[in-house]
Amino acid sequence: MKKDLEAYKESLKREGYKLTYQREAILNAIVENKDEHLSCEDIYNIVSKDCPEIGIATIYRTLQLFEKLDIVYKLNFDDGYSRYELNHGTGDHHHHHLICLGCGKVIEVKLDLLDSLEKEIEKDGMFKIVDHNVKFYGYCSECDEAKE
Amino acid sequence: MKKDLEAYKESLKREGYKLTYQREAILNAIVENKDEHLSCEDIYNIVSKDCPEIGIATIYRTLQLFEKLDIVYKLNFDDGYSRYELNHGTGDHHHHHLICLGCGKVIEVKLDLLDSLEKEIEKDGMFKIVDHNVKFYGYCSECDEAKE
DNA sequence: CTATTATATCATAATATTTACCAATATACT
DNA sequence: AGTATATTGGTAAATATTATGATATAATAG
Numbered sequence: 635m636k637k638d639l640e641a642y643k644e645s646l647k648r649e650g651y652k653l654t655y656q657r658e659a660i661l662n663a664i665v666e667n668k669d670e671h672l673s674c675e676d677i678y679n680i681v682s683k684d685c686p687e688i689g690i691a692t693i694y695r696t697l698q699l700f701e702k703l704d705i706v707y708k709l710n711f712d713d714g715y716s717r718y719e720l721n722h723g724t725g726d727h728h729h730h731h732l733i734c735l736g737c738g739k740v741i742e743v744k745l746d747l748l749d750s751l752e753k754e755i756e757k758d759g760m761f762k763i764v765d766h767n768v769k770f771y772g773y774c775s776e777c778d779e780a781k782e
Numbered sequence: 783m784k785k786d787l788e789a790y791k792e793s794l795k796r797e798g799y800k801l802t803y804q805r806e807a808i809l810n811a812i813v814e815n816k817d818e819h820l821s822c823e824d825i826y827n828i829v830s831k832d833c834p835e836i837g838i839a840t841i842y843r844t845l846q847l848f849e850k851l852d853i854v855y856k857l858n859f860d861d862g863y864s865r866y867e868l869n870h871g872t873g874d875h876h877h878h879h880l881i882c883l884g885c886g887k888v889i890e891v892k893l894d895l896l897d898s899l900e901k902e903i904e905k906d907g908m909f910k911i912v913d914h915n916v917k918f919y920g921y922c923s924e925c926d927e928a929k930e
Numbered sequence: 931c932t933a934t935t936a937t938a939t940c941a942t943a944a945t946a947t948t949t950a951c952c953a954a955t956a957t958a959c960t
Numbered sequence: 961a962g963t964a965t966a967t968t969g970g971t972a973a974a975t976a977t978t979a980t981g982a983t984a985t986a987a988t989a990g
Contacts, residue, residue, distance in 0.1 A: 710860065763920040770909075771911070
């Protein structure tokens with residue numbers, strides 16, 4: 635985990651970007667909440683504790699940069715703002731998300747199992763797939779019970 | 783196709799909503815472009831020809847209503863605005879979309895093939911799936927060739 | 931270790947999409 | 961046809977995100 639953090643900082647420097655206090659704080663916030671799907675506002679609130687004078691524009695700019703450097707991955711759960719998660723990826727595809735229509739909770743699914751579907755799609759040579767984004771909508775066990 | 787249109791109008795009346803000229807025009811625009819993924823602005827432009835005094839707010843309101851009545855389905859291709867497509871669904875799942883990272887073109891995939899994955903996810907009874915949203919990112923044949 | 935230079939930041943204005951508001955209007959029903 | 965009520969149009973407001981420009985800071989050279 636600590637190693638990850640250094641690796642991320644390395645990739646910043648390697649690409650010629652400066653390692654500022656703000657970027658470090660944002661990176662920390664994301665790494666320390668790697669199980670969450672933080673929005674810009676979430677990150678702003680977390681980072682503001684360590685760095686009260688940070689501006690929201692810096693959060694947006696930095697997340698854009700991190701996305702370009704493949705440090706984070708942008709998610710959209712149709713709740714009005716973009717969310718970000720740490721990109722563990724070694725080029726691998728992303729896991730899927732289950733979105734509860736009852737409480738809005740988001741659950742991660744480690745399974746991939748899309749290979750056969752992707753092969754089928756690529757079979758005729760009309761499209762080359764490099765990534766996917768899969769969301770399932772439904773009800774978590776608590777909300778499903780509550781509906782009875 | 784004509785039958786569809788009447789069926790949609792029926793479901794409006796059945797739910798107690800009035801069949802206005804504007805709603806009819808918007809419905810027509812969507813049905814006549816059922817292969818497109820129209821944004822609000824697109825629909826506004828199309829409908830304005832028949833109905834020049836229509837306001838953009840009416841388009842937004844009507845699409846919201848149509849979505850609630852399962853007449854249309856809202857799509858998000860990460861291009862800044864929501865898009866809509868006609869919901870042929872008899873409760874069936876939606877087809878998938880291939881989004882070209884080169885030219886932005888969106889291609890539809892009729893295959894579903896997610897049943898085994900959904901069964902696997904639902905196996906432990908922790909989540910009940912009612913819908914899914916699947917996007918594949920990659921390159922269409924033209925853009926793939928252009929990259930060489 | 932300090933000076934230099936270019937990049938990054940902060941604060942705020944600007945943009946863009948979508949929603950809220952309200953007076954005027956049109957639809958469905960008697 | 962007349963009436964009650966939902967709907968519309970125009971515009972203001974809200975929301976998330978991006979652009980701008982002066983100031984501050986990080987990396988590098990001396």
